Amino acid sequence: MFLHEVIIAGFGGQGILSAGRLIAYAGMLDGREVSFFPSYGPEMRGGTANCMVVVSEDPIASPVLNRCSALIVMNNPSMEKFERYLKKDGVLIADSSLVKREPTRTDIRYFGLPATLMATDAGNKAFSNIYLMGKLIKETGIITPESFEKALYGVLPQSKHHLIPQEMEALRAGMAI
Amino acid sequence: MFLHEVIIAGFGGQGILSAGRLIAYAGMLDGREVSFFPSYGPEMRGGTANCMVVVSEDPIASPVLNRCSALIVMNNPSMEKFERYLKKDGVLIADSSLVKREPTRTDIRYFGLPATLMATDAGNKAFSNIYLMGKLIKETGIITPESFEKALYGVLPQSKHHLIPQEMEALRAGMAI
Amino acid sequence: MGEKLLMKGNEVIAEAAIRAGCRHYFGYPITPQTEIAHYMAKKMPKVGGVFLQAESEVAAINMVYGAASAGKRVMTSSSSPGISLKQEGISYASGAQLPAVVVNIMRGGPGLGGIQPSQSDYFQATKGGGHGDYRMIVLAPSSVQEMYELTVDAFNLADTYRMLAMILGDGILGQMMEVVNFRDEEPIVQADKSWATTGHGMKREHNVITSIHLDPAVLEQWNKGLQEKYRVIAEKEQRYELYRCEDAEIIIVAYGSVARIAKNVIKVAEEEGIKVGLLRPITLWPFPTKAFEQVIDKPRAFLTVEMSSGQMLEDVMLAVGGRKPVYFTGRMGGMIPQVDDIMAKIREIRAN
Amino acid sequence: MGEKLLMKGNEVIAEAAIRAGCRHYFGYPITPQTEIAHYMAKKMPKVGGVFLQAESEVAAINMVYGAASAGKRVMTSSSSPGISLKQEGISYASGAQLPAVVVNIMRGGPGLGGIQPSQSDYFQATKGGGHGDYRMIVLAPSSVQEMYELTVDAFNLADTYRMLAMILGDGILGQMMEVVNFRDEEPIVQADKSWATTGHGMKREHNVITSIHLDPAVLEQWNKGLQEKYRVIAEKEQRYELYRCEDAEIIIVAYGSVARIAKNVIKVAEEEGIKVGLLRPITLWPFPTKAFEQVIDKPRAFLTVEMSSGQMLEDVMLAVGGRKPVYFTGRMGGMIPQVDDIMAKIREIRAN
Amino acid sequence: MAVVFDRPHALVDIPMHYCPGCTHGIAHRLVAEALDELGIEGKTVGISSVGCSYNNYFYFNCDMIQAPHGRAPAVATGVKRSLPDNIVFTYQGDGDLAAIGTAEIVHAAARGENITVIFINNTIYGMTSGQMAPTTLLSQVTTTTPYGRDPKEHGFPIRVCEMLATLSGPAYIERVSLHDIKHIKKAKEAVKKAFKVQIAGKGFSLVEMLSTCPTNWGMTPLEALDRIKNEMLEYYPLGVYAGKDLEV
Amino acid sequence: MAVVFDRPHALVDIPMHYCPGCTHGIAHRLVAEALDELGIEGKTVGISSVGCSYNNYFYFNCDMIQAPHGRAPAVATGVKRSLPDNIVFTYQGDGDLAAIGTAEIVHAAARGENITVIFINNTIYGMTSGQMAPTTLLSQVTTTTPYGRDPKEHGFPIRVCEMLATLSGPAYIERVSLHDIKHIKKAKEAVKKAFKVQIAGKGFSLVEMLSTCPTNWGMTPLEALDRIKNEMLEYYPLGVYAGKDLEV
Amino acid sequence: MARVTFREDRCKGCGLCIQVCPKQIIRENREKINAHGYFPAEVVEMDKCIGCAFCATICPDCVIKVEK
Amino acid sequence: MARVTFREDRCKGCGLCIQVCPKQIIRENREKINAHGYFPAEVVEMDKCIGCAFCATICPDCVIKVEK
C-alpha cells in the first residue's frame, strides 16, 4: 500500500511550509491522494514551524499525524519534539548544519545532511530545504523528481521560474548523498 | 378564603400604577400577602397602562392574572380588553366620565362613577383614581380606609403628606356613592 | 428581625447586591431591567460605591472584568439582546476564572423582539452562549424574596468558585412588587483573593489575570481544571423545590415565574381531582438531576412548561433519560402561559 | 469536468462562496480563518464584488444584516471569540428572517483561549448563543472538498429558508490543504426575494425588515412561524454519513475533522479485530436523529468523540434516548484526539 | 386655494406614537419632505435604530430596515455597498449613535461611506425612561444621574459633529436645531443638502438635530423648546462642521 | 564604572517574542523605565490587549490583566474605579484601539477616566498577519488591501489623537515616534508625563507611538524605521494634542 | 385668504402651534377629548389666518393642513 | 572609558544598534548562530565606545548594558 506520512519541522523562515506544500502538490500530480497540514499562528513568528504531509493511494483519513513514516528536522527543538513520532523503520533526515545531535532511537533510518551549509556554499541559503527533499525522495519514493519539477512550475509564480533549474540541481544534489 | 385579584387599567398618567401600588401596600399593612404587577415599557407612553394586584390570606401563586375578582377601568380600550377577565359576580368599576359604554356582561356587579369629573370639580384631577379606589374598598373590602391612609403616609414623600387629608376625602366620597 | 418592604423585583436585586457587599455596578439601560440601574445610581453614591453607566453592554461586562480582577464584588445586569452582546466578555471572565454576578431579566426574542417576559435565553445561560467549554452558575428565583436571597447567594457562589453566577429572571419577576424580608446581616463568604491584581507593592510576584494559553497542552490543562470545578459544583450545588410531588400523577417542571403559575395550576387541578406536583429547578446550571432521581418513580409523566419553544425541556429529557414520558407546553415572544392552557395539556396527557 | 486544485480549507470556503454567487463579504481578521478574508480581498474586486474589512465583528454581522436585507448573497466569517461578538446580530438576523452565511472556524476557548483547533462552540452554534428561540442551519464539513460543497449548499439553504446557515469548521479544516474538485457550474437556488429592501420605485408598498413586535401576541405568532419552519427543516434537511456501521460493535459519533481521525481509528481497530463504525453528522442542526434510528439496533454502544468537554454528546444522548449506552472521550483547548486515546476508550468500553 | 402645507407623501398617514410635543415628529417630517422634494422615496432605504424612533419604519414610506442598537451605520454600509445607486439613510438617537454605536458611526464616517445620517440629540435616552446619554449636559438630572451629571463621575458630554469633523471621510456635517420655526426651516435645508451630497456621490453626510424630550426632561413641550434655546445651544453650537464650501 | 544603561526592573528578565527589530520592544522598555523612575511598579496594574503584545503580562513586572480585543479601556475603567489609588495603564495596538475598540477609547477619554493609554500605531494588524488597520496609510499594501488602501473602498486613516482631542475629558494626549534616538528620548518623556498626569489625578492621558512592523511591512528593521520618518510622520504629525500647558 | 385644517384625532394637545401662531388664533379646546385622551387644538378665528404655516411647521404630528 | 555588554542569546540580529552607533563599532557576528537562530550583534572595538548608550536605547530586546 502506497502511504507516506511526513512531518517537516524547523524554524519559521526555513521554507518548512513550502517544502510540504510542494510535496503535496507533486503527489497530486502523480495522481495520489494528498493532504497538507501546517502549524499556524503567531508562534511561527521567529519560533518554530512544522507541517504534516500525507501522500497516499487511498483516501486520507486524517491530515493530522501523531505518527509518521518520514521526518525532516531543520533545528534542534524539532528533533526533540518529533523524533518520537517516527514509526519503526521510518526515515529521519536532519539538516546537520543546524541540528546538533543525532537521534537517540536506533530503530529508524537516519540521514544527516549539512543542507544549510551546502545551500550557502551553492549561493542560495533559501534552497536548504530542497536538499533535504531530495534525500527524502531518494529514501522514500514519496514523489518523483519529475513530479517535483512540475510542482515547482505549478506553484511558483512565473517570475521565479528561472530559478527552477537551480532548484532541481539542489534536489539532485540532495538525492545524490 | 380572603383572596382579591384586581386589575386596574386606563391611560398612562391617570395614576393607574400608583393606585395599584397603594392597594398592595395597604394590604401588606393589613398583614396580608400581596403582589403587584404593572404593565411596563414604552407602550405606556401616551398609551395604556394597567396593573394587577393580589391581596390574599395565603401565599400568592402567580402575580399575573388572567382572571380577576375586581376590575377598575379608566378608559374605553381598557373596558374592551379587560371586561372578559372578570369572574362571575366580580366587581367592575368604571370612570364613567371617560368610559363611554356600560359592560356587556350581566353576570357581574357594575358601578359607574364619573371620577374624573368629580375630581376636576373638587379641584384636583389627579385624584380621580382615588374615588374609584373608594368604591373598590366599599364593594370588596380588599383593604380598609384606615390601612389606605397608612399606606399613603408610607408611600408618599413627606412633602406630599399635606395632601393626604384631601385624598382621604376623595376616598370617602368614592365609598359613599 | 430584619426589614420588611414592598419592593419591585429589579430593585430588590440591586438592594440585595449592595447588602452582599457589591460596591461596583456597571451596566447599560434596557427594558425590563432598567430599575436595577436606577436604584444603583441612587444608592451607590450613598454607600461609597460605584455606579457607572457604560457606553454599551460590551463595555459594561469588560468593566466588570476589570473590577473582578481587582478583587471587588461586582455586578452587571441587562436583558436578552444586551446579554448576547456580553457573550465574549462572559466567555473571557469564565476563562480567566473571575467571580462576578450577571443578571439577565429576559424578554421576548429573537432580535429586538419585545419587552414582555420570556424564558427563551435558557440555552444561552446554561449551555454557553459564548465560545468554549465553560459554565456559569445559573440561579432562577421565582419570587421577589428569592430574588433577594439568591442574589446574595450568587455573590457567595461566585467568590467561592471563582466564576460567574447569573441571576436568570424575566420581565414578570423584574417588574412585580412583593413583600421582601431583609435579614439584619448577610451571610457573606470571605474568599481568598490573593490572585487579584491590586498592585504587588514590591512584596510578591506580579499577578496576572488571563484567559489565553497559546500552548494547547497548557490550555487543555486549564480547561481540565475548569471541568473539575464544574463537576464539584454539579455534585454540591444543585438546588430545587419539590412541591406536592409525593403522590403526583403528573409533575410539572417549571422555573421562575412560570413555576408560580404552575402552583395555580396545581390548585385548579386539585379541584378537578387531578394530582399534580411541581419540580422547580432553582439552579438551572447545575441542573438539579438529583431532584428527578428523588421523584422519578412516582408520576406517570413529566410536563415541562416554559416561556420558550422548549429549551429546559432538553435537560429534563436528559435527566429523565427515557424512563418516563416528558411532555411540553409553552408560550413564546412575551406571552405568559395561562392556567387554562396548562390544564388543557394535563387533560390531554391523561387522556393518552 | 471542473477544475482540480490543491487548496487550503479557508480559501476553498471563500472560493466556494464566490462560485455560489456571493458578492458581498464583511469580516474582521482572526486566526485561524484570516485566509478567507485575504482571499476575498484579492478576488472580490476581480468579480465585481465587495470585500469590506469591518471595524469589528459586531459591525461585520450588521453589514451582513444590511446586505442580506438588500437581497444579496452575503457572508461573514470569524473564529470563536469573534463569533461570540456576533451573537446579538445573529439573533437579529434570525428574528428578521434574513438569509446569510456565517463561518466559524473554531479555536480553543474559553476567552482568548488559543488558536489551535477545537469544537467547543457546538452549543453556541446549535442551541443558540444569542437570545430567543431561534436556530441556524449548521453544516459541519470534514474535508476540503466538503468545505466547498457545503458552502455552496449553505447559500442555497439560507435562501430557501430565509435564515442563517453556519459553516462550522475548526483550525485543522481551515488550515489544511487538500485537492478540491470544482464543478463547472454551481447548483444555485433562485429564491424569491420580493421582501428585500431595494427601494420600492413607487411601485409597491414599502418593504420592512424588522425583528421587533412589541405586541407579544404578534411576536408569539412570528415565533410560531419560525418554529414551524424549523420543524420542516428538521424533517427535510438532516444530513449524515454512516461509515461501516452495518456490523459495528461500537459506533463512533464524530463530526468535522474528528470524524476523519475516527476513520483512522476504525482501521486500527479492524487490525485488532474490533468492528467500529462511524456516524458522522453533517448537519449539526438539524441534528441527524434519523441516522440514529437507522443504526440504533446494531451497536452495543455509541462513543462520542469531540474536541470539547462533550457538547454534541447531549444531542447524541437525546437521540439515543437511553436505548444504548453512550460514552464520551475528547480533548480540549486545541489538543487533537489521538488514535491511541480513542482506541483506549474503545477497549475500556468493551471491557465493561 | 392652493395647499401651502400638507403632510409629505413619504410619511405614511398614520398617527405616530411619540409623546405630545416631542420634536422627533418634526424631524420625521423634515426627512419625509426631503424625500418628496428630491423625488427619491422610491429608491431610498431607511435604517431605523433603537430608541423612541425604533419603529419609524411604520412612518417612512420608503423601504425600511430596523437595525440593532447602535449598528445602523453598519447596516447602512451593508445596504449601500449592495445597492450603490440607492439612497440610504439612518435615523439615530444620541444613545444609539454616540454611546453603543460610537465605533460604527466613527468608522462609517472615516470610510466616507456614501450614506446620510440623521442624528437626534435630545441629551437623554428617551425610550428606556430617561437615562443619561453621552450628550447629557453637565448637572442635568436623569434617572442614572439622579444627583446631576458630574464630570468627575460621568465624564463630559460628547460633541459628535466636532469629533467626526476631525476625520477625512465626511463630506458634510451640520448641527441644526428644532426649537423654533426659523431653525426648523434651516434644519430642513440641512437635511436636503445631506441627501443631495449623497446623490452626488460625495460621501458621508450627517445632520445633528437638537431635539426635545418633554417626557423625560419633566417639562411641557414649550418649556422643552426653551431648554434647547437656553441650555443646549451654548454647548452644542449650530453650524456646518464639514463641507462648508461643498456645492451640490 | 557606573551603569549608565540597563534593563529596567519593571521589565521581567525574559526574552520577548517580538520579531527582530520590532519597536514594540522599545515601547515596552520605555513604559518599564517610567514605572521604575516614578517608583510605581508596585502599585501599577497594566492591561494588555489583543495584538502582538497580547502577552506582555509576561514582560511587565507589575500586576497585569489581559483584556479582550479592543476593550482594554473598559477593563482599565473597572480597575481604576475599584482601586482609585493605584496606577492603571493600557497597552494597545492600532487595530485594538482604533478599530474594534473605538467606542471604549472614545468613552474612556470622554469620561476623563484617570488612566494612561499607551497606543502603538504601526499602521497594520501585526498579530494576525498584516491586515489593514484604521491607521493604514493610503496606498499601503496589506493582506486585506492587496491593491493598496484606496480611500473610496477602504476610507481614510484615522488620526486618533486629533479625534480624541475634541473631547473635554482628556488631560494629556501626545503623539511621539520610535524611529530614532532623539524621538525615543522624547517618547520616554511623554510616557513619564502621562503617568505623572495620572498620579496627579488630572484624568485621561494617552501617548500614541509611531512604531514599526518590519515583518508585515515586508521590510528590514532599518527600512521600517525609515518608513516612519519618510511616510508616517507626514500623516501623523508629532506633538501634544491635549494638555499642552499642563504642569505635573 | 387662508385656511388651516386640523385633524383633531391626530392632535396631542402639545400646544406648540398655539405658541407660534403670529395671529394667536389657535387655542386648546377644553370641551373635547379625542380618542387618545387629549384636548385638541382648534382655530378660533379662521378669517385672521394669514396662511403662514408656522403652526404646521412646528406641529410634530402633521395635524395641520394649510391652504392659501 | 566605557563598556557595553551584549547578551548574545537575547539578540535577534535586527541591526538597529549597528546603525545608530556613532562610533560604528558594532557589527553582526556571522560566525555565530544563537539559540534562536540569529546572528548576534557584537562590539568589535570596545575601546572606542563612548558610552553614549544609543545602541541600548534603540535595542528593542534589552540586549545591551552600558557602563561608563
Ligand SMILES: Cc1ncc(C[n+]2csc(CCOP(=O)(O)OP(=O)(O)O)c2C)c(N)n1
Ligand atoms: C443592545 C441593546 N441595548 C440596550 C437596549 C435598550 N435601549 C432601547 S432604546 C435605548 C436608548 C435610546 O436612546 P436614544 O438613542 O437617545 O433614543 P431616544 O429614545 O432618546 O430617541 C436603549 C438603551 C436595546 N434595545 N438593545
Ligand SMILES: Cc1ncc(C[n+]2csc(CCOP(=O)(O)OP(=O)(O)O)c2C)c(N)n1
Ligand atoms: C474579538 C476578536 N477579534 C479578532 C481577534 C484577532 N486579532 C488578534 S490581534 C488582532 C489585531 C491586532 O492588531 P493591532 O491591535 O494593531 O496590534 P499589533 O499586532 O499590530 O501590535 C486581531 C484582529 C481577536 N483575538 N478577538
Ligand code: SF4
Ligand atoms: S420619551 Fe422623549 S424622545 Fe421619546 S417620544 Fe417621548 S418625548 Fe419623545
Ligand code: SF4
Ligand atoms: S508582526 Fe509586526 S508588530 Fe508583531 S511582533 Fe512582528 S514586527 Fe512587531
Ligand code: SF4
Ligand atoms: S397658518 Fe399661520 S396664522 Fe394661520 S393658524 Fe397657522 S400659524 Fe396661525
Ligand code: SF4
Ligand atoms: S402642534 Fe399639532 S399636536 Fe400640538 S397642539 Fe398643535 S395641532 Fe395639536
Ligand code: SF4
Ligand atoms: S554606547 Fe554608544 S559608542 Fe558604545 S557601542 Fe553603544 S552606541 Fe556605540
Ligand code: SF4
Ligand atoms: S539592536 Fe539589540 S537585538 Fe538588534 S542587533 Fe542590536 S543587540 Fe541585537
Ligand SMILES: [Mg+2]
Ligand atoms: Mg436620545
Ligand SMILES: [Mg+2]
Ligand atoms: Mg497594529
